[in-house]
Amino acid sequence: MPIDPRAFTLHARIAASFSRQGMMRHLGAELRRVEPGVVEIWLPYSDKVTQQQEGFHGGAIGAVADIAGGYAGLTVAPEGMEVVTAEYKINFLGSCRGGALRAIGRVVKPGKRLIVTTAEVAHVDETGQEGPCALMQQTLVPVPQTY
Amino acid sequence: MPIDPRAFTLHARIAASFSRQGMMRHLGAELRRVEPGVVEIWLPYSDKVTQQQEGFHGGAIGAVADIAGGYAGLTVAPEGMEVVTAEYKINFLGSCRGGALRAIGRVVKPGKRLIVTTAEVAHVDETGQEGPCALMQQTLVPVPQTY
Amino acid sequence: MPIDPRAFTLHARIAASFSRQGMMRHLGAELRRVEPGVVEIWLPYSDKVTQQQEGFHGGAIGAVADIAGGYAGLTVAPEGMEVVTAEYKINFLGSCRGGALRAIGRVVKPGKRLIVTTAEVAHVDETGQEGPCALMQQTLVPVPQTY
Amino acid sequence: MPIDPRAFTLHARIAASFSRQGMMRHLGAELRRVEPGVVEIWLPYSDKVTQQQEGFHGGAIGAVADIAGGYAGLTVAPEGMEVVTAEYKINFLGSCRGGALRAIGRVVKPGKRLIVTTAEVAHVDETGQEGPCALMQQTLVPVPQTY
Numbered sequence: 092m093p094i095d096p097r098a099f100t101l102h103a104r105i106a107a108s109f110s111r112q113g114m115m116r117h118l119g120a121e122l123r124r125v126e127p128g129v130v131e132i133w134l135p136y137s138d139k140v141t142q143q144q145e146g147f148h149g150g151a152i153g154a155v156a157d158i159a160g161g162y163a164g165l166t167v168a169p170e171g172m173e174v175v176t177a178e179y180k181i182n183f184l185g186s187c188r189g190g191a192l193r194a195i196g197r198v199v200k201p202g203k204r205l206i207v208t209t210a211e212v213a214h215v216d217e218t219g220q221e222g223p224c225a226l227m228q229q230t231l232v233p234v235p236q237t238y
Numbered sequence: 239m240p241i242d243p244r245a246f247t248l249h250a251r252i253a254a255s256f257s258r259q260g261m262m263r264h265l266g267a268e269l270r271r272v273e274p275g276v277v278e279i280w281l282p283y284s285d286k287v288t289q290q291q292e293g294f295h296g297g298a299i300g301a302v303a304d305i306a307g308g309y310a311g312l313t314v315a316p317e318g319m320e321v322v323t324a325e326y327k328i329n330f331l332g333s334c335r336g337g338a339l340r341a342i343g344r345v346v347k348p349g350k351r352l353i354v355t356t357a358e359v360a361h362v363d364e365t366g367q368e369g370p371c372a373l374m375q376q377t378l379v380p381v382p383q384t385y
Numbered sequence: 386m387p388i389d390p391r392a393f394t395l396h397a398r399i400a401a402s403f404s405r406q407g408m409m410r411h412l413g414a415e416l417r418r419v420e421p422g423v424v425e426i427w428l429p430y431s432d433k434v435t436q437q438q439e440g441f442h443g444g445a446i447g448a449v450a451d452i453a454g455g456y457a458g459l460t461v462a463p464e465g466m467e468v469v470t471a472e473y474k475i476n477f478l479g480s481c482r483g484g485a486l487r488a489i490g491r492v493v494k495p496g497k498r499l500i501v502t503t504a505e506v507a508h509v510d511e512t513g514q515e516g517p518c519a520l521m522q523q524t525l526v527p528v529p530q531t532y
Numbered sequence: 533m534p535i536d537p538r539a540f541t542l543h544a545r546i547a548a549s550f551s552r553q554g555m556m557r558h559l560g561a562e563l564r565r566v567e568p569g570v571v572e573i574w575l576p577y578s579d580k581v582t583q584q585q586e587g588f589h590g591g592a593i594g595a596v597a598d599i600a601g602g603y604a605g606l607t608v609a610p611e612g613m614e615v616v617t618a619e620y621k622i623n624f625l626g627s628c629r630g631g632a633l634r635a636i637g638r639v640v641k642p643g644k645r646l647i648v649t650t651a652e653v654a655h656v657d658e659t660g661q662e663g664p665c666a667l668m669q670q671t672l673v674p675v676p677q678t679y
Contacts, residue, residue, distance in 0.1 A: 111290035114297055117264075141260035144384070148261040149308075149323050150301020157296050176296050177646055178671055180327035180474040180522060180621055182501045184494045199520055200478045204645075204673060205618055207476045207520065226493055226501065228474060228522045230619055230671060232645060237291070324499055325524055327474055327621040327669060329648050331641045346667055347625045351498075351526060352471055354623050354667065373640055373648065375621060375669045377472055377524060379498060405584035408591055411558075435554035438678070442555040443598050443617050448591020455590075470590050474621035531585070 101125055105162050108173075112158070120155060122162075128198040130162040135191045146188040147224070152212055153181055156227035159196030160208035164231040167201040173236040174206060179229035187214030187224050206231040248272055252309050255320075259305070267302060269309075275345040277309040282338045293333040294371070299359055300328055303374040306343030307355035311378040314348040320383040321353060326376035334361030334371050353378040395419055399456050402467075406452070414449060416456075422492040424456040429485045440480040441518070446506055447475055450521040453490030454502035458525040461495040467530040468500060473523035481508030481518050500525040542566055546603050549614075553599070561596060563603075569639040571603040576632045587627045588665070593653055594622055597668040600637030601649035605672040608642040614677040615647060620670035628655030628665050647672040 102125040109115060109122045118139055124131035132155050134140065140151035157179055164174045196210040212225040249272040256262060256269045265286055271278035279302050281287065287298035304326055311321045343357040359372040396419040403409060403416045412433055418425035426449050428434065434445035451473055458468045490504040506519040543566040550556060550563045559580055565572035573596050575581065581592035598620055605615045637651040653666040 108290045112295065113285040113288035113292075114295040117286040138260040139264045143255045143258035144320075145260075148259065148301065149304050150261055150297060153300040153304065153326075154295065154297020157300065161296075173291075175333075176330055178327065178329040178619070179300075180325065182325040182493075182522060182524060183323055184501060186322075199476075200517060207478060209520075223494060226503075226522065228476060228520060230476060325472070329640075329669060329671060331648060346623075347664060354625060356667075370641055373650075373669065375623060375667065377623060402584045406589065407579040407582035407586075408589040411580045432554040433558045437549045437552035438614075439554075442553065442595065443602075444555055444591060444595020447594040447598065447620075448589065451590045451594065467585075469627075470624055472621065472623040473594075474619065476619040477617055480616075 101127065101166055105130060105165060108165065109162065114154065115158065118151060118154070125162070125166065127166050128163055130159050130166065130196045132159045132194045133191050134194070136189050144186070146186045147192060147214070149183060152183065152192060152225050155192055155194040156181055156210040156212050156225055157229065159194035160210040160227060160229040161196070161231060163196035163198050163208050164206040167198050167206065168233045171236055172233045174231040174233050177205070177230040177232050179227050181225055181227040183225050184223040185214070187222065190214060190216040192224060203233065206233065248274065248313055252277060252312060255312065256309065261301065262305065265298060265301070272309070272313065274313050275310055277306050277313065277343045279306045279341045280338050281341070283336050291333070293335045294339060294361070296330060299330065299339060299372050302339055302341040303328055303357040303359050303372055304376065306341035307357040307374060307376040308343070308378060310343035310345050310355050311353040314345050314353065315380045318383055319380045321378040321380050324352070324377040324379050326374050328372055328374040330372050331370040332361070334369065337361060337363040339371060350380065353380065395421065395460055399424060399459060402459065403456065408448065409452065412445060412448070419456070419460065421460050422457055424453050424460065424490045426453045426488045427485050428488070430483050438480070440482045441486060441508070443477060446477065446486060446519050449486055449488040450475055450504040450506050450519055451523065453488035454504040454521060454523040455490070455525060457490035457492050457502050458500040461492050461500065462527045465530055466527045468525040468527050471499070471524040471526050473521050475519055475521040477519050478517040479508070481516065484508060484510040486518060497527065500527065542568065542607055546571060546606060549606065550603065555595065556599065559592060559595070566603070566607065568607050569604055571600050571607065571637045573600045573635045574632050575635070577630050585627070587629045588633060588655070590624060593624065593633060593666050596633055596635040597622055597651040597653050597666055598670065600635035601651040601668060601670040602637070602672060604637035604639050604649050605647040608639050608647065609674045612677055613674045615672040615674050618646070618671040618673050620668050622666055622668040624666050625664040626655070628663065631655060631657040633665060644674065647674065
């Protein structure tokens with residue numbers, strides 16, 4: 092089956108930006124899925140992402156939600172544009188420990204001035220069992236790319 | 239000048255929890271100030287906290303805001319209680335690179351069921367010049383300590 | 386077809402609270418649907434709900450989103466409990482004028498200490514055409530009913 | 533003492549927009565103070581603004597917070613521009629009944645693309661006693677005025 096060149100380009104564009112994020116590299120986050128309006132990020136559990144009770148740190152959960160939403164927004168931004176996060180709001184739905192986080196960002200409303208997204212973060216334990224972890228709602232601003 | 243034993247206890251309580259946070263240790267965050275209702279966290283710039291344009295990562299900014307607010311809340315929670323973040327909302331006020339972040343969390347409204355806080359994150363560059371970085375508003379829930 | 390007495394009770398419980406809201410009566414809001422975890426509110430356009438450009442006022446949009454989410458939460462709260470809104474966050478997705486607003490509140494995560502909901506507000510014009518109006522994410526606290 | 537013509541113009545600009553808001557007129561809200569970056573709105577208690585327990589309705593609290601922040605933003609927007617609310621987040625800090633609400637909106641960060649504000653809503657009872665009611669954080673977008 093031939094690869095759709097546009098899908099390939101979209102993935103390459105997101106992957107190029109993702110690989111430049113020192114923090115995501117250090118925490119061990121992985122870009123797993125890129126589709127128009129949808130991006131999926133995984134973050135495996137390690138002692139780099141824990142809080143005081145050995146669960147995933149809210150900062151790590153917020154970080155993967157933020158970038159899943161942000162890159163979902165980037166898939167619908169015009170070529171040559173970047174997006175920056177104006178703000179987000181996140182609810183934590185349960186503590187989670189071990190396994191991995193899976194953040195799925197989705198565009199709710201694209202736009203020239205603002206892009207609105209959501210991200211659902213699930214916890215996936217070592218046996219593959221899923222549970223809710225966090226829900227985020229985010230506002231992005233498209234800006235000209237400068238690098 | 240004698241040390242106020244209560245202030246000492248308060249600082250020790252927050253420091254004990256802070257030191258258990260793998261993620262904060264890994265990123266290099268420092269607990270700098272603990273007062274009733276106020277906590278200050280610093281995060282020096284490094285390649286562990288950058289995004290794709292080499293500024294501080296939104297995830298790192300969110301993390302220090304979240305814990306500055308959370309620990310400010312912990313200073314007003316009854317002995318034997320922990321606080322967990324129910325949710326927060328953060329606005330990013332400008333990009334920042336190099337230097338360090340300074341997050342000051344403050345309790346807006348203490349309570350038995352909920353604690354509301356804010357955190358102001360400033361960027362402090364290598365020369366000591368300050369600029370606004372982020373503003374957070376947060377809801378905490380006091381829960382019995384389990385460790 | 387016999388009426389499910391539990392569904393009837395659920396609707397009656399929400400309707401009894403709704404009818405006590407002076408503001409909703411004054412603005413002309415209608416309770417249209419009550420299911421476990423889901424509540425739908427409609428608000429017809431009038432000069433009681435306009436802002437300076439004759440579109441629906443953000444305050445009116447926020448109000449119907451807040452109560453759609455709040456009543457969705459009430460459908461999953463134990464008998465004898467009320468819910469109060471701890472906080473919400475709302476993104477406005479487009480201006481809307483004439484016709485009516487339709488707010489659908491949904492429970493994302495029920496809980497004893499906190500209930501998390503979302504509400505989608507659509508604008509429905511005079512011809513029945515729909516468009517996005519707002520998206521809300523909300524935290525509720527169950528409390529004993531006092532009236 | 534001569535009136536500063538700029539302050540006069542600022543007040544007139546906000547008052548002209550405020551008077552066009554059908555919902556604010558209907559609810560009985562009053563514009564009490566306009567300064568660069570600061571706007572104060574009062575809302576007296578009436579049966580138009582109550583919820584099911586006869587306190588001020590969250591929708592009314594949200595509405596006065598939203599417009600206090602929005603008009604504070606308008607005071608720093610260039611002539612010929614309007615602002616629209618992209619989103620806000622509001623925490624409710626206590627129930628309040630009777631008396632009036634006083635919402636003070638303040639600009640945290642002005643900007644060409646976005647303006648960030650906060651609003652503090654206090655409850656003022658019949659004897660003049662004040663208590664906290666709500667805290668809001670908001671993102672505005674400057675847009676060309678069209679009326």
